[in-house]
Amino acid sequence: MHTEHVQYDLMDYVTNRLNAKERQRVDQHLQNCSVCKNQFMELAATERFLKQSRTISPPSVYYTSILPRVRERLAVHKRSLRVYGDGFTKIVLPLAVSALFVMVLMRLPVDSISESPQTEALHQVVIDLNDVEVVQAVEHEYTGYSLSPNLEISAAGVAEHLRGDRFLKSAVSKQIENEEVSDMDFEEIISNLDQEQIDKVLSGLSERNIL
């Protein structure tokens, strides 16, 4: 008789990861269950295919480059902490980021957030970056350093992404499900959208001048 429990052990059976007792149980079951036997044959073919494929590893010298780069990032992080102090990163910065986030959630017109396109872009970038990146971005702004053309373009690009992401979430919830959804549900919805639904969301975003 077919049982799911045995079926779920078949991949481990195929890859030889069952102990002797478990293996014997599956052996016996396969003699009497055509459903599991078919599943076994399919999984065995998949396993053969998986085993044949190959991925080339990076050269070993690559791994020696990881630690120095991690250390470099940590050093930047520490320098930023020194510049702004604990109070800045623990109190002022979270408050500033929260305020910006609330403004975006309230869908204030983007123009009212800041004065220049560059500052606007940076504010948008701030919303979704990690602590180190936030400090770096704010540092650029407060110290008045002008950004390099590449960074400026990247900041604007990233800001567009972030603005799109946030409004997209809202648009998906309201236009497709007509109710608020959790982050997990959102992931599911996104992955299951068909073309018509995608077009609907995009046109909704377009009407509000977000895209």
Add this chain to the structure above:
Amino acid sequence: MTNSNDLELVELFQKGNEASFNELVGRYQEKVYWIAHRFLNDHDQADDITQDVFVKVYDALKHFRGESGFYTWLYRITVNVALNAIRKQRLRDFIRIDEFFETADTENAQPDILFEKDEQQKLIEEAIAKLPEKQKAVFILRYHEELPYEEISLILKTSIGGLKANYFHAAKKIGEYVSRAHRTRSI
């Protein structure tokens, strides 16, 4: 220090010994890189994730109390960072705002000398990329990393029964994807 176990290194780090962090990175960098690479199928993104993971680990190690094994904890961080990267990627692809970046990427495109993948490998990566998050994580940790279900259960906070079901369905979907691709190509 190389003879110390993970928890001893963590304790040393918590007492201010920076070199013990270097040792932990050396021990696990390859594992972290490969988990990230199997999730993202891209060297540059895997490289970014590897660095992100160790920066997060450095910050969080002060609060690590050893309630789970170090590598269980490290793998959990790695899986979360990788899944977040995939989510961001999916959103970017979905809203089709990437033309700006795609243009730039195409202009600067370089052949990936680290990973010249064969067709079979590409097919498998495509199949794994299409799996739901949980199945993908279970497949990578069980098939590629060969972790016991007990460890995966701690990393993904899922029952062993649930993991086995996810593993089976993941492998089955990969097989179906590969068969379908072969049929399409032979037509």
